[in-house]
Amino acid sequence: MNFLRLARLLLGTVPGLACAAAPTAPATPITSKSEDETLARMVRAHVVFLGDDLLEGRGTGQRGHQVAALYAAAHFQRLGLRPAGDAGSFLQRAEFIESTHALDRGRFRFQPQAPADALVLEAPADVLVSPAPGETEVELTAPAVFLGYGIRAPDFNHDDLAGVDLKGRFAIVLSGSPPWLPSEPRAHYAATKAEVLAATGAVGIISLTTPRDHARYPWAFRINSSRFPAMRLIDADGKIYLGFPSLRANAGVSHGSAQKLFSTLGKNFDTTVAQAEARERVGFAWPGTFTLGAAATVRKASSANVVALLPGTDPALAGEPLVVTAHLDHIGIGPAIDGDAIYNGVMDNAMGSSILLTLAELFARGPAPRRPILFAALTAEEKGLLGAYQLARRPPVGIRRFAANLNVDMPLFLRPTRDVVGWGAEHTTLGRVLDAAAVRQGFKLHPDPLPDETLFVRSDQYPFIREGVPALYLGTLLGSPEDAFLKNRYHKPSDDLAQPIDWPSAGAFTRVFSEIVRTVAADPAAPRWHPDGFFRKQFAPDR
Incomplete structure (x- = not known):
């Protein structure tokens, strides 16, 4: 197989494919509770590929991550989303010192x-x-x-x-x-x-x-x-x-x-x-x-964010999209533990990336949102949120500023759960959106269960916050199974496809997330920081 040709095809550099228009045919998106099993199958299909040993842990700058990026780009291409990366492709490159x-x-x-x-x-x-x-x-x-x-x-x-x-x-x-x-x-x-x-x-x-x-x-x-x-x-x-x-x-x-x-x-x-x-x-x-x-x-290294735009219907909002993010990378191949050297990162964050890819498919089916949505599968989160810094500081051409950021990272579906945590909810009007969505969809909303972990600055919403963008990081409640995961599997090869995963919970979580995205994208007013909020005073005094 000609991998150069494949890469050009997937990244939108083959003539006639680079600027495919967003779909316009109306369709009813899958968001109801009765469709949780369908959502779960969609998420699972992506997780099974992204979490496989074939991808070698998706380490930043490594072959496995390149394969994952091509996979995400091909998915966005198939959906008819607009390439928002460099030179008409779906890839926004970033250069690193390693x-x-x-x-x-x-x-x-x-x-x-x-x-x-x-x-x-x-x-x-x-x-x-x-x-x-x-x-x-x-x-x-x-x-x-x-x-x-x-x-x-x-x-x-x-x-x-x-x-x-x-x-x-x-x-x-x-x-x-x-x-x-x-x-x-x-x-x-x-x-x-x-x-x-x-x-x-x-x-x-x-x-x-x-x-x-x-x-x-x-x-x-x-x-x-x-x-x-x-x-x-x-x-x-x-x-x-x-x-x-x-x-x-x-x-x-x-x-x-x-x-x-x-x-x-x-x-x-x-x-x-x-x-x-x-x-x-x-x-x-x-x-x-x-x-x-x-x-x-x-040495110098490079990698890429995979970014795709779903245009909105309101011309006045064209330059201020909602950006939905999940990091595609994990930590790759490393020291063997119990004979296994591939750190698959199934929960962290093949799961979050798969939810992102599923959301892109839901919204690509239509109807088109009022506000544009940028879907971004980010690189180098595990190296210090570097892909997020690249995107937050260098938005794609045509974007004046991001209206808000919704981020998903390492949601844990180790048991049946209808619980959701929104890190940063108390700082912006996104908190009200999350609260309403949780109530309507039968989820229980919880405060930060692990304040000592300083999770709010350890995922990709933080670089957007530093640029003044209201942001919300969505995850799940932690209990005994999750505590065992953090102790025994987090950043270890055993975060793989062999661990127990409650797929219906993943489908239900995706349903709630989709409602939050839909609500924000339908509102002509962008989310706002609360006037006396800590992060507004730090990074967005004029917003």
């Missing part, structure tokens, strides 16, 4: 100020050390300041950096954000910690794993995750987006090693964490110096 860290070459040494033996941590058993993105090697010695959580939260009258000079120093911080913050702001402050610290003149970050984070992600899990290549997005000017080159050397320290580090000062680490969680000021200039060393292999 760093594979030599974990066992990491070096970490603390030399006390008073005469005493140095504390040396072993990598990767005790510490994970990395150079700045794009750098192949670093060796850096500097003094340090301990900052507690190291966040600056003016909306909550809290600033760990007040009066602290970090120029030329390592910033030693507790991992994550304090639990007294509300869920979404907590997630935001954790996600932007490096950005804030880089602006202070710090030369690197030493992050100490708290007991809370150690319980969530054991150190062995952290080590395994770090064996996969890291990526950063390359901007059009060739610079690394959110690369923070001034943070030249960075380290993550295990909980046990953080305890050892504090004991060199006669302090108790867990007590200090408890004080920080109680909003006590715990920072201090750390006596002595730290030496961090690391090495990485660096």
Whole structure:
């Protein structure tokens, strides 16, 4: 088979196929409860392909993801949706810098100020050390300041950096954000910690794993995750987006090693964490110096979002579509666990991508919505939401701004469920849409079940939020089966097609999602941030 010809056909570059018009024939979309089984079959057909070993875990920039992208593009082509990618295709390209860290070459040494033996941590058993993105090697010695959580939260009258000079120093911080913050702001402050610290003149970050984070992600899990290549997005000017080159050397320290580090000062680490969680000021200039060393292999890589437009009927809304997203990538092939090295990512996020593809088919059948809808199967979510940053910051030609974003990521259908969680619902008028849809469709709406996980900044709605776009992330409630999934299968090869999946629940969830999409797309007024909302003040004061 001629794969070049196949690629051209699927991506809309064969003459006569690139600009296929959206369907105009009216038809009744499948959205009623009685059609849940049909929706479930549609979703299942996509999941069975995307989650197969043939796709090798759909790693960003790898062959399996390329196959998945061609599959999604072919699906959009068949539906008659308009290509919204580069050069009349369905693909919006993104370029990355990829760093594979030599974990066992990491070096970490603390030399006390008073005469005493140095504390040396072993990598990767005790510490994970990395150079700045794009750098192949670093060796850096500097003094340090301990900052507690190291966040600056003016909306909550809290600033760990007040009066602290970090120029030329390592910033030693507790991992994550304090639990007294509300869920979404907590997630935001954790996600932007490096950005804030880089602006202070710090030369690197030493992050100490708290007991809370150690319980969530054991150190062995952290080590395994770090064996996969890291990526950063390359901007059009060739610079690394959110690369923070001034943070030249960075380290993550295990909980046990953080305890050892504090004991060199006669302090108790867990007590200090408890004080920080109680909003006590715990920072201090750390006596002595730290030496961090690391090495990485660096190369350039590329991948693509798959984007397709369903035009609307109202010309006044043509440049302001609703964008519906799900990430198509997972983490690919990695260290074998129980003899299996393919990390299929069935729940994360073949399931969400399959719901997206099913929604595209429902809406392509007509009638056409008032507001256009952009369907986007995003790349590189697992590498730091990079595909979403590419799309949110560089909308396709003809799009003035996105009216709103609806995102689905890792809904878990491990048992019969009619529960839905809407992360971010309280911040915009999308919350009212979700609430009404849940009631009408017989679903129960729940608040964030895992605020410690900071999920609101760990999926693809967050880059849109940073661009001021009202957004909602849809998922499912978590209970005992889901807790077992997070412990035993999340980001592991066992997230595969062999696990139990309740397909009728997937169909019902798709029905609810379709009503939310339909409601937003039918409204001539775009969703709005609530006037005093946290994220409106952060990113959209004029919207």
